[in-house]
Amino acid sequence: MSMGSWAGVREQIEELAKAPGADAVFGSRGHGFVLEEPLGEREVDQLEAQLGVRLPEDYRAFLIEVGGGGAGPGYGLFPVRRAGDRWSWEGDGADLLDPGRLSEPFPVQGPDPALLDALQEECPQEEDFHEEDAFDEARSEWDSRWEALMWSPERTVGALVLSHLGCAYRQWLVVSGPERGRIWSDDRADDRDLEPLLGAGQEPMTFTLWYRKWLADAVRTVEGAR
Template identity: 25%
Template sequence: MDNDHVDPAELAALREAFGADDGGASALGWEAVRAFEAQHGVILPEPYRTCVAEVTDGSSQGPPEYGLVALAEGGGKQRLAEPFPLTRMWLWEQDDGGYEDPGAVIEQVAGDGSIVLGTDGCGMDWHLIVSGPHRGHIWQITGEGAVPFGAEFGHTTAEPGFAGWVRHWADGKEWFDSPAV
């Protein structure tokens, strides 16, 4: 997973997955992406950054179930420059995660360092981490907890990051398809 350089093969796979054959007409363009980054004090991780600039800024054709939301919708109200606070799965209904004030951390999980990519419904939202140690990783955040996505974290056989997340969806796989689950 390379957060700083886009892989041409990954970009081609993203174009195919999102059905972006409109020549980039549904994309934001580089000027708008750079303006968003400057406004929020972050550089978006690749390949999401190039996808939004050149492929599509949101898509009704998943992932997730209800489609990929536009950058301004998914990141406009978030505190993107603040680091995402987690580095491991946390089910807050089961424990306090070792935090002095778990309620404050839960609030940070929902608003700091991530862009909402979309939802699978019933409060199961997907986030792209843009700040902190998990920059570039995808997390599912629900009312019960937060889980990182990618084979290295268990629960799934997918590659980490935005391209791995999209590829897993495009291949028709269940999100959490690891035999260990």
């Protein structure tokens, strides 16, 4: 992808920020259409050296041409910032990212469906218990088993979380493995599994498609609110 692919995007977002009806865009109260300053190419080189992985080209170019985070899908694009000589992403759920494992291939295959089905069938039902305390204890034990399976750090190696949509719904950018460069949805807070984010034509959503769709939708929302 050419380095000029993001030309004009920062200026477009700055115009959106001033437009009447901008607050009608979902998540805009979180980011306010404010973008972080772009990173220098040398800074991105340092970030990648720390992570031990090269970022997908379109996201890399975005950091350099548009900004290090801010205005974007959901409640905004998690900013990547440097504290001392270390870089990290900041946002609701950014701590789920293990920067030391970004070079490992992202696991496309989740837990064994049969294992998930069996665990779901074992979920305690309140009507099966005579005492509330016994049900609460059984449910707490089951929740621990479910969370250990669904929220294992192994599930998201090779990916970085870039945005949240509220209610602990998040979206990840895969940086290593066969899904590199694609966005995955994370609705595990609602007991749904990680899954690739697809466009209207069932095409995989790259960072570029994901961000530009958000921008186009934001423009339509603002125009419709006038």
